[in-house]
Every structure is written in C-alpha cells, then in structure tokens.
Amino acid sequence: MRSRLPHPDERSAQTTYDLLVDVDGVLYPFPEEFTTYLSGRLGRELRLDTTSWEFYEAWGIDADSFVDLLAAGVGARALWWEGAPYPEVGRSVRRLREAGHRLHLVTAREVAGAEAAMEATLHWLSAHDLEVESVNLALDKPTVLGRLGLDPSGCIAVDDAPHLVEAWEGAGVHSVVLDRWRSYRGTHRAVPDLAAFADLVEERSRNSRA
Numbered sequence: 001m002r003s004r005l006p007h008p009d010e011r012s013a014q015t016t017y018d019l020l021v022d023v024d025g026v027l028y029p030f031p032e033e034f035t036t037y038l039s040g041r042l043g044r045e046l047r048l049d050t051t052s053w054e055f056y057e058a059w060g061i062d063a064d065s066f067v068d069l070l071a072a073g074v075g076a077r078a079l080w081w082e083g084a085p086y087p088e089v090g091r092s093v094r095r096l097r098e099a100g101h102r103l104h105l106v107t108a109r110e111v112a113g114a115e116a117a118m119e120a121t122l123h124w125l126s127a128h129d130l131e132v133e134s135v136n137l138a139l140d141k142p143t144v145l146g147r148l149g150l151d152p153s154g155c156i157a158v159d160d161a162p163h164l165v166e167a168w169e170g171a172g173v174h175s176v177v178l179d180r181w182r183s184y185r186g187t188h189r190a191v192p193d194l195a196a197f198a199d200l201v202e203e204r205s206r207n208s209r210a
C-alpha cells in the first residue's frame with residue numbers, strides 16, 4: 001500500500017491562536033517615554049515610579065491633565081510616534097507570526113482621539129517593521145471579539161493592566177498579565193516580557209495538540 005502524502009492542512013495541524021495584544025507597556029515603553037517627554041516639557045527631572053499604575057500622580061498631575069498632556073504629545077508627533085519598542089518585541093512578534101499565530105493589537109489609545117491614535121500607531125508599527133493582522137482601538141477591550149468575529153476559546157490575551165486581564169477572562173479569553181516591573185501581586189498568570197509570552201503561547205499550542 002502506498003503511503004499517502006500529507007494534505008497541506010495536516011502538516012500545519014498545530015493549534016494556532018488569535019493573540020490579543022495590548023500596546024502601551026507591552027510593545028511600546030509608554031511610561032518611560034511619557035516620563036522623558038514630560039521632563040523635557042516641564043524642564044525638570046521626573047522619577048518614574050514603576051510600582052504605581054497612575055505613575056503621573058506622584059508628579060502632581062491628575063487624570064484629566066494626564067490625558068491633555070498625552071494628546072499634546074501625540075499631536076506633536078512625539079509620544080507614540082517616537083521611541084523604540086521594548087528590546088524583545090521585534091523578534092517575539094516575528095516568532096509568533098512565523099508559528100502561524102495571528103496578532104491583533106487592542107489598545108485604549110483612543111483616549112487621545114481615535115484618528116490621532118490610529119495614525120501614530122500605524123506609523124510606529126511600520127517604522128519598526130512590526131507586522132500584525134489588525135490594530136483595534138477599544139476602551140472596552142472584549143468588544144473587539146465581536147468586531148473581529150473571534151471565538152474566545154481560540155484567543156490568548158496579554159495586557160499589563162490587571163483589570164483588563166480580568167475583563168478578557170470575563171469574556172472567556174485565556175489571559176496573561178505582562179508584569180515587566182514585577183509589581184503585580186494578583187493571582188493571574190504573569191510573564192515578564194513578550195518573549196516569555198511567546199514561550200507560553202508555544203507551550204499552550206503544543207499541549208493542545210496532544
């Protein structure tokens with residue numbers, strides 16, 4: 001009996017995922033870039049407190065002023081336009097895509113205006129050769145599942161904001177906290193960077209094939 005050549009679909013029988021990836025704090029060093037931007041603007045040195053989510057409050061800036069400063073920085077083509085990705089990001093994105101996973105960026109950047117946010121994000125991705133399947137602006141991140149027609153069980157999300165990881169989990173998406181500063185004290189699975197997230201995706205993909 002002749003052995004049969006594998007059908008192309010069988011060769012790629014490993015599980016691939018739709019990866020829902022946050023941008024600020026995951027790909028883009030936003031707290032670091034914002035600190036540098038504001039230091040320059042105020043003409044004084046600012047220390048970034050990496051243990052606080054509202055790191056700007058220590059500088060006497062409230063949430064409304066933060067959004068105003070952010071919008072000004074984006075408008076000046078500084079924030080979100082300038083600044084390199086975290087060092088492991090380029091190779092991790094390529095590795096995930098080469099393994100057949102699909103990357104969907106999901107970001108709340110529309111707080112600074114949807115059009116400006118999208119323009120900056122697309123420019124920055126292109127400037128750093130970061131290819132993804134889609135870029136999505138959403139304050140309520142799980143709404144992107146419906147927008148893209150994704151099955152939550154085929155997705156994995158990564159975000160540095162624990163409350164957004166909770167939101168993804170509530171929508172049935174396996175989710176991971178990106179805890180770059182090792183300040184997360186909750187019970188969700190956490191990874192220190194995108195390379196470790198890629199390891200986790202690979203491990204999950206392998207286990208699901210068994």
Ligand SMILES: [Mg+2]
Binds near residue numbers: 024025026159160
């Ligand atoms: Mg973030």
